[in-house]
Amino acid sequence: MRAVWFLRRGRRDTENETPTVVWFCEGDDEVEGRWCTRIVLLGELGLASVLLVDGNKNLHSEPITFIEILAAFNTQAVRMSTPARKRLMRDFKRLQQDPPAGISGAPYDNNIMLWNAVIFGPDDTPWDGGTFKLTLQFSEDYPNKPPTVRFVSRMFHPNIYADGSICLNILQNQWSPIYDVAAILTSIQSLLCDPNPNSPANSEAARMFSENKREYNRKVREIVEQSWTAD
Incomplete structure (x- = not known):
């Protein structure tokens, strides 16, 4: 999946935000802590939204914050369901x-x-x-x-x-x-x-x-x- 990062630039909506591809991987085995850490750094503690799309640029999910990416993909965050x-x-x-x-x-x-x-x-x-x-x-x-x-x-x-x-x-x-x-x-x-x-x-x-x-x-x-x- 491909993560498309949107810088908020002080706005609450996504109307004028410019997407930047920050990572690409072919399989779930590549979605490890390194990737999540990268998202954390770019996300600057939640001041960004992320879209996940597949290789054909089909939308995988609604915009989510980096903390939700951690919950979904970080191998150290399996217990996020508590x-x-x-x-x-x-x-x-x-x-x-x-x-x-x-x-x-x-x-x-x-x-x-x-x-x-x-x-x-x-x-x-x-x-x-x-x-x-x-x-x-x-x-x-x-x-x-x-x-x-x-x-x-x-x-x-x-x-x-x-x-x-x-x-x-x-x-x-x-x-x-x-x-x-x-x-x-x-x-x-x-x-x-x-x-x-x-x-x-x-x-x-x-x-x-x-x-x-x-x-x-x-x-x-x-x-x-x-x-x-x-x-």
């Missing part, structure tokens, strides 16, 4: 089709159980302008159990531990299967500006937030500036 992986594929589609303001996220490489995400500091707050990276590690119990979420970026916040772990009720005792990745990330974004100093993960940040808001905001601004240059 409920957790199906749910994560739906979460990813929703996040791509209707992304909430100020957040982004996608599976890491070809592992749908591990996500990289970015939260942008809300406008008109001390966090404004910050770009904060996170990881989300899911288990096969998702969505019945929450993922393990951790900030990779350095943070200074009453409810964020030194290792980046987050003290947030929906990630603990108030978790519900109705929450998806978008809901998790938007909740964390809201937590940045609305901390709970009475349940601190960082006692210094909690004390400063309660007793010296000006100094706390100054520390936050330092974190924001560091996020610009962090790897």
Whole structure:
């Protein structure tokens, strides 16, 4: 089958997209991880659509995203049929089709159980302008159990531990299967500006937030500036 890649160029439709052939193979035995990795690289985490056609250029399927190609063809993704992986594929589609303001996220490489995400500091707050990276590690119990979420970026916040772990009720005792990745990330974004100093993960940040808001905001601004240059 032949994969025809369409660069979105910022558009939601395919009306003016130019196809580029990125791979051709004669048999299923050639559809291995190498090919899927190639699609991942070209797809840039879902910002592309893919058509599969046969040697006679007959349409094989409707446009699909790279994550669906991984589900169908990657030999390491046979377990994509599990409920957790199906749910994560739906979460990813929703996040791509209707992304909430100020957040982004996608599976890491070809592992749908591990996500990289970015939260942008809300406008008109001390966090404004910050770009904060996170990881989300899911288990096969998702969505019945929450993922393990951790900030990779350095943070200074009453409810964020030194290792980046987050003290947030929906990630603990108030978790519900109705929450998806978008809901998790938007909740964390809201937590940045609305901390709970009475349940601190960082006692210094909690004390400063309660007793010296000006100094706390100054520390936050330092974190924001560091996020610009962090790897």
